[in-house]
Every structure is written in structure tokens, then in C-alpha cells.
Amino acid sequence: MSSTRADTAARGPYCAMSELLRERFAARDLKLFSPRPAQSVQSGRFRTRFRGRGVDFEEVRLYQAGDDIRSIDWRVTARTQTPHTKLYSEERERPVYIVCDQRSPMFFGSVNCFKSTLACHIGALLGWAALHSGDRVGTLVFGDSDFRDARPKRSKHSVLQLLQFLESYNHALQSPIASTGGLSLAQICKDLRRIATPGAAVFIISDLHDLDDEAEKQLFHLQRHLDITLIHLSDPLEQQLRAHGPLTITDGASRVQLPAQDTQFQRAYEARAAEHLAQLQARAQRLGLERLALSTADSHTQLLRQRFGGARRGGRQ
Structure with a gap:
């Protein structure tokens, strides 16, 4: 398949199974882990920073x-x-867990697609890439009130199950307004401690809107035994508020219209967004976790190829 189709951005408020299946072509260019020459007949394909014989x-x-x-x-x-x-x-492979956020706050987007749709495409792409590398693929997809998980398996069925979970949770979204008492990122991380096996690679795909002190605590315990990558999704409108006409803001129950010239509100809005981003960066640095930032305005295949492209990738061991 030509790279032109693979480089296009995700589209629309909902994902399509045909598009998630198509991600397998772009996944051929990705290497989630850096191979190394074998040192002996007992050497695995990857170095690991985790203690124990494994x-x-x-x-x-x-x-x-x-x-x-x-x-x-x-x-x-x-x-x-x-x-x-x-x-x-x-061990000659490393289990890979795709953890994908499909909660209500992800059901938002102003360019190309919603964050929830982008998350599905990234999850599918990483799942196919892991399978192409011969790794076992595990799944944890969560919504506002529940989640589905699947144990890692080295088979096409494991990726197809991931895609089914993604499509199901994605198409269940109706509003960006989260219900009270729903699942938090901290709760998901706590369940992940029970589900994921030590030494596994975990990709958490979310907008990280509730990466708070409790979630950081759970991630601290997780990163002692797992190789975690945070894939932070956002939308340009969340970072910078720009409009040529009046803005209508709603919380799902009431609406307020702001004049386009309300620069004070825009500055306060953007300052708060910058503060949230700085907090996320600080938490990731404290935990020693890699944070990849992707926007709905980006081509996810291009950015992931820059990070995980076989020839250009050298750091992740």
C-alpha cells in the first residue's frame, strides 16, 4: 500500500472498523522496540530494565x-x-498492553476528528505493530463506567478483539459531559497493576485530563515493573481559544454566549490550559515516563513513524 493513504489523519466523530483494519498497513513501518544483536543462545530480542531473570x-x-x-x-x-x-x-518477546481511554471527555474535537476517534486509530496502529513484531497483544479499553480487558496473545484474533472493543466503546459515546462517579484514570491504573504482567510494555492512550495525585501514585507503582508510555491526546481548541465571531459555551445544561472580543476570557482560558500541560509534563518527568503528545490536527501515522520508525528509532530498549 502506498504511504499516501497511511499518512492521512483520522476523521470524524466515530471510528470505522474498516479504517482500524487498514491501520495494519501503516503498522509495518513501526518497530515498538529496538532489536539488539544476540549475545548468546539464551539472549532475548530486547534489553529490559526490570530486575529478575525473566x-x-x-x-x-x-x-x-x-x-x-x-x-x-x-x-x-x-x-x-x-x-x-x-x-x-x-523470553523472546515482550507482552504489549494497549490501554485506551474512551470516556466522555474524549468525545470532543474541532479538527479532523474527535480525541476518542484518534485514540482508536492509535490503539489499532500500535496493536498491529506489536503483532507484526511477534509480540503478544493485550487490551484494556475503558469507558465512563466499565472496561474490557483481554490477556496478551500472539495472534491476529487478539488484535481483532482489540478493534472490536475500540469500536464498541467508541460508538457508545454520545456526549463530552462525563457522568459523576465514573471510572478515573487512577482506578484504571490500579486495575492495570492486577492485569499486566511484570516486564510488559504498556501504552496508555488518553487526554490525561484526570492525571492527578492519586493517578500519579498508581503510575509510580506501575512503572517499577512495567515499561509505560503515555500517549497524550489533545485538540487545538483546548490549548488556544480563537474565534471570528461570538462563542457559545455550554456545560450540557445551560449556554452562555461570549463576545469575540472577550480577550480577558481567552487569556485566562489559555493560561489554564498551559498550566495543565505544565503539570502533566512535571508529573511525567517525576515518574520518569515518556509522554508522546498528539493532536487531532496531526497525522498520527507520521508522528508515530517518527517515534517508532525502525531506521530512525534507537533509544527504547
Whole structure:
């Protein structure tokens, strides 16, 4: 497939299954993890910063000079009266979890598409990229009141299940006004601690509007065992309020019209948006997490190719 179609931005208030399936073509250009040359027959494809062996048991054989005495199988040794040692092989893939926000505040957009639609396209693209790399793909898609998750599997079915969850939650959205008492990012992170296996790579796709102290606390616990990337979605209108005529603002129940020349309100609005962005950056830095920023005005395939393109990508280990 030509790169022209792959580079187009997501469109509309809702995603389409045909478009999510089409993301598999653009995913061929992405490498979520940097490969490294094998150091031995037991080497995996990726370095990991997580403690522990992270290995699978393979077999028991006779002890040889130079073997690690900590790997001696004492039961077999006692039974045979001959030293035996256990052999392990390192994991040759890393589970990938796609965590996608489909709550009401994501149902907003002024350019190209809504944030919720963009999140679906990014989730689909990352899922296909992980599958193309031979990794197991897990899913957690959440709305205002519930979520669906699926354990990581290395199969096309796992990605198709991800797409079904994305489409279902996306098409259930009706309003950007969130109901009270809904799921928070902190709650999702807490559930993620139970669901995700240590050493997995986690991509959290959200506008991060409620990344507060409690969510930061949960992310702190998560990042000790998981490789987390925050994909922060926004819309240009959320950052800069510009209009040629009067503005009508509503909270879903009442409406207020502001004159186009109300520069005081515009400055206050943009200052608050800048403050929120600065807080997000500070939290990500404190946690040591990577934050990728994408807007509904962007081509998500181009930006993700810049970050995860095989030839241009070197830092993520």
C-alpha cells in the first residue's frame, strides 16, 4: 500500500472498523522496540530494565564446569547422586498492553476528528505493530463506567478483539459531559497493576485530563515493573481559544454566549490550559515516563513513524 493513504489523519466523530483494519498497513513501518544483536543462545530480542531473570525453564542436564551453582537442581542431584543444573531460556518477546481511554471527555474535537476517534486509530496502529513484531497483544479499553480487558496473545484474533472493543466503546459515546462517579484514570491504573504482567510494555492512550495525585501514585507503582508510555491526546481548541465571531459555551445544561472580543476570557482560558500541560509534563518527568503528545490536527501515522520508525528509532530498549 502506498504511504499516501497511511499518512492521512483520522476523521470524524466515530471510528470505522474498516479504517482500524487498514491501520495494519501503516503498522509495518513501526518497530515498538529496538532489536539488539544476540549475545548468546539464551539472549532475548530486547534489553529490559526490570530486575529478575525473566526466563522460562527448559530442561535439566548434567552440571558442567562454569555453570552457576545457584541453578543446581538439588532434587535431581539427590536422586541421581550426580550434580544436575537447570537450563533457562530468556523470553523472546515482550507482552504489549494497549490501554485506551474512551470516556466522555474524549468525545470532543474541532479538527479532523474527535480525541476518542484518534485514540482508536492509535490503539489499532500500535496493536498491529506489536503483532507484526511477534509480540503478544493485550487490551484494556475503558469507558465512563466499565472496561474490557483481554490477556496478551500472539495472534491476529487478539488484535481483532482489540478493534472490536475500540469500536464498541467508541460508538457508545454520545456526549463530552462525563457522568459523576465514573471510572478515573487512577482506578484504571490500579486495575492495570492486577492485569499486566511484570516486564510488559504498556501504552496508555488518553487526554490525561484526570492525571492527578492519586493517578500519579498508581503510575509510580506501575512503572517499577512495567515499561509505560503515555500517549497524550489533545485538540487545538483546548490549548488556544480563537474565534471570528461570538462563542457559545455550554456545560450540557445551560449556554452562555461570549463576545469575540472577550480577550480577558481567552487569556485566562489559555493560561489554564498551559498550566495543565505544565503539570502533566512535571508529573511525567517525576515518574520518569515518556509522554508522546498528539493532536487531532496531526497525522498520527507520521508522528508515530517518527517515534517508532525502525531506521530512525534507537533509544527504547
